[in-house]
Amino acid sequence: MAAVKVTTVDELEDDTPVQFDDVDGLTDIVLVRTEGQTYAIGAWCSHADVPMCEGEIEDCAIECYMHGSMFDLRTGAPTNLPATEPIPVYPVTIDGDDVLVDVANPIPYKES
Ligand code: FES
Numbered sequence: 001m002a003a004v005k006v007t008t009v010d011e012l013e014d015d016t017p018v019q020f021d022d023v024d025g026l027t028d029i030v031l032v033r034t035e036g037q038t039y040a041i042g043a044w045c046s047h048a049d050v051p052m053c054e055g056e057i058e059d060c061a062i063e064c065y066m067h068g069s070m071f072d073l074r075t076g077a078p079t080n081l082p083a084t085e086p087i088p089v090y091p092v093t094i095d096g097d098d099v100l101v102d103v104a105n106p107i108p109y110k111e112s
Contacts, residue, residue, distance in 0.1 A: 007031065009038070021043075029043055030051075034073070046084075046085035047082055052087065058070070061073060068080070089107045
């Protein structure tokens, strides 16, 4: 499968995560626009399945509101406890005004 249109650039406000359900019939994602880039991550925290769209954005990371783990928006890696597992990250393409996401091909996680 290829990337599919999820929304348009002007629908995303800086540092305001937005959830999109059942993208491409595969999964729920959250889009985040910050520092001029758009990121697509899995919609649910890897620690206890709470919605990541409730999180705060800081320094290219999103903070889970429940227990405070931060996840790098570029890699999905948790940067502090209690979460120890990454969240999925998906390739984003901006095509004109369209935001396309390839949910069938998450970016492979690499431990740093
Ligand atoms: S539910 Fe997200 S850190 Fe615990």
